[in-house]
Amino acid sequence: MRPTSPRPVFLTRGLAVTAALALAALTACGGSSTGAAGGTATAPGQSGFNPPAMEAAKSLGSGEGQVNLIAWAGYAEDGSNDPKVDWVHPFEKATGCKVNTKVAGTSDEMVNLMKTGEYDAVSASGDASLRLIASGTAAPVNTDLIPNYKDVFDGLKLKPWNSVKGVAYGVPHGRGANLLMWRTDAVTPAPDSWGVVFDPASPHKGKVTAYDSPIYIADAALYLMSAKPELGIKNPYALDDKQFQAAVDLLKQQRQIIGEYWSDYTKEIQAFKGGDTVVGTTWQVIANLAKAEKAPVEVTLPKEGATGWSDTWMIAAKAKNPNCAYKWLDWIISPTANAQVAEWFGEAPANAKACAKTSDASFCDTFHATDEEYFSKVHFWTTPIAQCLDGRTDVTCKDYSEWTRAWTEIKG
């Protein structure tokens, strides 16, 4: 148990990191790749829209004395939840920028708050970042002004959800996968495929759970990528009519065996602990907490891969305190702060050097921080848009509002 956090993390999961991977990770850690080597993803979807022309800052002035942030809960801790968990006050002390944090609950709340123009920076998930870029709410970020950016894992740099046409619009904060969790006393043998939550004849009928969000349609699409290759799904966030219908049908069929949909994680921990739920999608941090509460659960990254999230700190186009915002972006991906936030929130840090700073020495292994092969199987949340993100131009894809309508229909 880590002494610095009230959320104990138990390490029970065996790690399958091969020597080659460890080597790759070492290279990633040691390498100071400032450029767009290897990590650049030229997703064709990026050419799907042209963001408003904007210049990134060329140089930084002195701090404005404050910075207004929009953050996920747990991303900007100032010691008020746990006196030992505090990377805001050290920042204020080091830079003279007072931090005002507004915690947002959903990606859309973040988008709406950013549009008010009252905030300087936001920790946007992939299902919000593109929208902020397209609407001209977020500005390009000059990563040369952020010294710690060079230590960020290449697998996180210049990705479709944090850049457009090779221009960075923020710095990666951390990442995690949506995993498959099951109760070891109820589900045997141990599942290694998402098929266990989509099987209409499941023996666990009424005790299966799924994430309560339209973005979960991507989980079904991901499963169909291998279950029904004839559909030709290449990217679970780029679904044309036929592919989308197949995913929706699969989810409607899945609803028959669902016990409940979860959206907040205390609810899921309790459901697994009490046995109301025995199998379903989860996050690593939930698994850790459930195990800490002695629930007999295990997690795995199924053979089909998984969906996941990768958050990005972005700067508002109309930021009133851009200098302090840049300082914050540099601070949050600095090895120490990035290690603290990753441990507190339960996700893989973005900065390779953060792994040396975690209070739990094996933290980065548990969360697969250096395991690029692990994350190569993870399709990070991206906002589905009408222009297919997989590069197809002969069809239109279903956009997020249609995903939302469909989600309502799936739940019935």
Added chain:
Amino acid sequence: MTTSAAVGRTGPRARVAAFLHRHARVRLSLLLSAPLAWLGLAYLGALAALFVTAFWSTDTFTGDLIRTFTWANFQDLVTGDVYRTIALRSLGVAVAVTLIDLIVAFPMAFAMAKLASPRAQRWLVILVLTPLWASYLVKAYAWRVMLSADGVLGWGYGLGATIATLSYLWLPYMILPIYAGLERLPSSLLDAAGDLGARGWRTFRTVVWPLSFPAVVAGSIFTFSLSLGDYITVKIVGGKSQLIGNVVYDNIGAANNLPFAAAVATVPVVIMLVYLAAVRRTGALENL
């Protein structure tokens, strides 16, 4: 009458006071202007804004509002089977919660108003009010724990669990109006009914119920409308079911589609208007 008093009367304050004294209508309008402005702007204004928004649309990618008139939201709402199902389900839940609360609250309120001593009455009112001091979320999560498979009740989650939890949450809103109504009912009427040979059931049917009906209606408006708009309880104990509130929430919270959410939100408003109109026909509103 002294000179100084005469001087005081001609001061500006006194003149205003005298003017207001003579003009009762001006006095009344000044008194009501603040609450009326609040009602007009904050309440009706918000409803109007909601209704107008329902005819707009959003740019699905950037999330910006497109302020051009369209019927599309209502078309989707009317043609989609799923929205009809959800609306009917929400209606059913609201009716069930109201009935359960009525059945539990009426005997409780009767005992408080007519059977308990004045001292006990005060304590009972406090006891009924106490749950309102606790957070809504805490109470909903407490029910979640109780309903869990290894919990005290162990019923599991679903629509039934939602109805039970909502009935618990809104019970005070049903007890208090009925209690207030029954308190105003003279006990002598009950005695008179007894003297004329009516037994318990007949007294209830012909005296207590008709006289307390307006109070029952008042309580039912609370429980009905609160249940119709709820989306949190169903998220916590509803298993896989969803109500109108969830559709509204998902469209604002997840899809950023304010216009469609506004269109969906007009459904409970319409249901409430129909309900109030029906209640008005019974004449209960005049006796509130």
